[in-house]
Amino acid sequence: MLTIDQATFDAIVAHAKRDHPDEACGIVAGPYGSDRPERFVEMVNAAGSPTFYEFDSMDLLALYKEMDERDEEPVIIYHSHTATEAYPSRTDIGLASEPNAHYVLVSTREHGNNDGPVEFRSYRILDGEVTEEEVVVVPALG
Amino acid sequence: MAIEVRIPTILRTYTGGEKAVSGDGATLSALIDDLEGSHPGIKDRLIDNGDLRRFVNVYINDEDVRFIGGLEAELSDGDQVVVLPAVAGGC
Numbered sequence: 029m030l031t032i033d034q035a036t037f038d039a040i041v042a043h044a045k046r047d048h049p050d051e052a053c054g055i056v057a058g059p060y061g062s063d064r065p066e067r068f069v070e071m072v073n074a075a076g077s078p079t080f081y082e083f084d085s086m087d088l089l090a091l092y093k094e095m096d097e098r099d100e101e102p103v104i105i106y107h108s109h110t111a112t113e114a115y116p117s118r119t120d121i122g123l124a125s126e127p128n129a130h131y132v133l134v135s136t137r138e139h140g141n142n143d144g145p146v147e148f149r150s151y152r153i154l155d156g157e158v159t160e161e162e163v164v165v166v167p168a169l170g
Numbered sequence: 171m172a173i174e175v176r177i178p179t180i181l182r183t184y185t186g187g188e189k190a191v192s193g194d195g196a197t198l199s200a201l202i203d204d205l206e207g208s209h210p211g212i213k214d215r216l217i218d219n220g221d222l223r224r225f226v227n228v229y230i231n232d233e234d235v236r237f238i239g240g241l242e243a244e245l246s247d248g249d250q251v252v253v254l255p256a257v258a259g260g261c
Contacts, residue, residue: 075260085227123256
């Protein structure tokens, strides 16, 4: 189960809508081992593509060094699909490399840049196996 | 000669859970061979068909090795190497 606060949920959705039709991506960091998504970090999609996302390699290094200094890990790794459902693609599964992370997929295929609901789903991806999990949105993390 | 190598979570199964290990080598290629000796299996996760895997990033002293010679990038005593899997995907 992924427990996420409303503000972080909204920030992920807003990012996905803003970058549509390109895929948006980022993470939410939290204290190591806590499973608390506390610090929203929007990343640039270096691929700038409607069908692919990739963190820029120097941004990635800076992000991981920062998390290391703060004793954090990526609790959520999110990205959007802009024309397909919010389910991990074969590429997503093959490249997933954070065994402790919740992989959040947002689909903007229905409303694009406009207001309106989006699909927001979360998965664990371990050794090529995908397990969907419940998403619980709370006013604030307890 | 000692080079510190930071290991990402996903590869710590090869290092007994260690976040950082120490290795030797005058080039990145030699360092990876040295790591393979002490942590068998790790080389295959970094190299494919004689080249660095597309979705693995390696940095020497904060420089992406792709811009400084790839596997032939030179190393000196005290250098710090960081390995990070790309965060990437696509529909």
